[in-house]
Amino acid sequence: MTQTRGRWPANPVLYEIYPRSFRDTTGSGEGDLAGVLQGLDHVASLGVDGIWLAPFYESPMVDGGYDITDHCAVDPRFGTLDDFDAIVERAHTLDLAVCIDLVFNHTSDRHPWFRKSIAGEDGYEDWYVWHDPKPDGSPPNNWISFFGEPAWTWNPVRRQYYLRQFLSCQPSLDLRHPAVQDAHEKIVQFWRDRGVDGFRFDAVTSYLFDNSMGDNPPASETVQARNATDESNPYSYQDHLNDMLPGDGAAFAERLRDWAGPDAWLIGEINSGNRSVELAAEFTAPDRLDAGYTVDLMVNEVTPHKVADLVARKEEHGCGLAFVLSCHDQPRGVSRAGDGSPRDAKLLALLSVALPGPLIVWQGEELGQKQANLPFEAIHDPFDRLFWPVHPGRDGARVPFPWQAREPGHGFTDGTPWLPMEGLAEVALDQQDADGPLAFWREALALRRKLDPQSEVEADGDLLHIRRGAHRIALNLGQDALPCDYGDPQLATAPLQEGTLPARTGVVWRD
Structure with missing residues (x-):
């Protein structure tokens, strides 16, 4: 269960910052770490407890920075390690804790580890999940990636398939391998030594799989009902019993705790819908993570019954469930669960702060920023492009933060924004009024500190x-x-x- 750790209060509020879309100080059209530094005073003024900084590591940026080539280096497009250190120092001055993303499930296919594994270099042969084809040349089993494609990609050099639970450029690491664990521990220590107060573990429910490599069965009616099955994505047609979380899966979080130490606050992305709250409970057992967040309120209809059921399951299982209505991976809540109006933005803000547990606020949520309706030619995200035009889009939620009402860069950039920003003048930071979402968020977050933890x-x-x-x-x-x-x-x-x-x-x- 969530507890006080280091700089973190019990049940903290995290403000998620996606650096590429937060503030640009160079005119490149993409945000950077210097821009994050400039924006910290605004974040602190909201009354949140800490920031969650999405990936800023060296990356080809095929999957928005979640395809990493060096976990201990800042991508030059975002700045330098000195820029990162300045963020930590300023955040701590403002009484903000710093949580960063750690992507341990996979790397970029351009990572030196993967290049060495392909070549069979001594010591790296089995760092990734390699498997021989069936006699007919087909993949080892029927597993499907989150992106709806087969979860296996053929490599002609090794003449084997490698597992990839996301894009083909994101090969999955074998996290049971001792050398991989040692490398991850060093990464955690590197960032802890730079003053990081906590970590958000990306795709934590994907870390381990059943070594028998058995086929996944079709999703039962019960699983489909609980998951709000997305019929446009074949991933949802399976019950992911074998490719995710066998018996020792959640227990792996004990290693994460050991690596990070007792004063770090840890949260995991629970991206398996099969038993979302139940999995969060397993991951937040003693000596594991402090919290897990699920997609329940980001993909299901937000109704009193759905909310009450989610809280009841949380209480039943005694888990450190964090609540979130919007993030970089899902459509903006004010548009998906509301009509995009300031009225609905404030209603959802009150719902967010009233729920019992940690809370994640996605940048721009405090402005009532709506989901952008982007044309196909403007979209970068591979998931959006694969499923166009069915899905409302991840890039639509990543449109840069509007610091000012003026066109064309809205104070985000002096250059051309990497995603179009048309239509954001009405929610720009300098356009807020005493009755708007921003003022309401500040008042609501101040009230949240007075609420009893029991509900x-x-x-x-x-x-x-x-x-x-x-x-x-x-x-x-x-x-x-x-x-x-x-x-x-x-x-x-x-x-x-x-x-x-x-x-x-x-x-x-x-x-």
């Missing part, structure tokens, strides 16, 4: 009731005004009407 959550039709000690929160997630008895409101997302709660409105009061 009672109940769904009543379109009304969601949350009790946090003496504080009571009611959220009308429907389209019609509903009867609601509340006392003297401490905070409301919209003007109230006595005895009723207007549509898409939330209110907080004390007993």
Whole structure:
């Protein structure tokens, strides 16, 4: 369960920064670490506890920086290690803890480790997951990657397939290999020595697999119902029993804890929908991670029943579940779970801060930044391009942060933004008012610090009731005004009407 560690309070609020889209100081059109440094005062002003810095490592950037060639080097497009050190120093001055992404499941296919493994260099032969073909030349089994393609890629030099659970340029490491574990431990220590306070482990549920290499069975109706099956992606047609998390999978988190130390705050991406909350519980058992976050509220409809069920499962399993409505990998919540309006942005903000557990806030969420509708020719992300036009898109959520209303770079860049920024003037930082999402987020996060950690959550039709000690929160997630008895409101997302709660409105009061 989540506890106080080092600079981290219990149940912290993390602000996710995607450096490429945060602030550009060179005119390249891409954000950089110097831009992150410039923006830290804004982040601190929100009242969050720390930052989660998405990858800034050396990378070909095929998968937005999650294809890494050196885990201990800053990609020159983002700056230098000195720039990173300046971020840590300034963040600590502002009382912000620093959490960075660690991508241990795979590397880029351009990583020196993989080149050596292909060549069969002594000591590196088995750093990655290699397997012979079946007698007919086909892949070893029926596993499917997250990107909907076969999870095996042929290498003509070794005359073997290698496992890749994402893109073919992201070969999967064998994390059971002692030398791979030693290399990862050194990476953790490298960043801890530079003052990093915690880590977000990318794709942590993909680390281990069943060595029997058996086929995955079809997804049962129960699995499909729980997963909100995405019929456009064949990955969701399987129950991923063999390619993810055999019996010792979650226990691997104990190694992560040992490497990071007792004062580091650790969170994992639980990207298996089969048993999302249950897996989060396993990963956050004693001496493992502090929290895991799932995609439940980012892919399912956000209804009182769904929210209450998620919290009930969290409490049942006693897990350190972190809540998140938006991140760099999913469409922006205000557009997906709302209509994109400031009204819905504030409603979802109140929902976020009212939930019991750690919270992740995605950059721009505090402005009510909407999902961008990008044309195909503007899209960089390979996942978006593979599934065009079905998916609303990851790049649409990564459109750069609008610091100013002016065109064309909105204060993000003096050059040409790497993704189009049209239509963001109404949510630019310098356009916010006293009744806008930014002011509301600050007030709501200040209130969150006063809420009791214990909670009672109940769904009543379109009304969601949350009790946090003496504080009571009611959220009308429907389209019609509903009867609601509340006392003297401490905070409301919209003007109230006595005895009723207007549509898409939330209110907080004390007993």
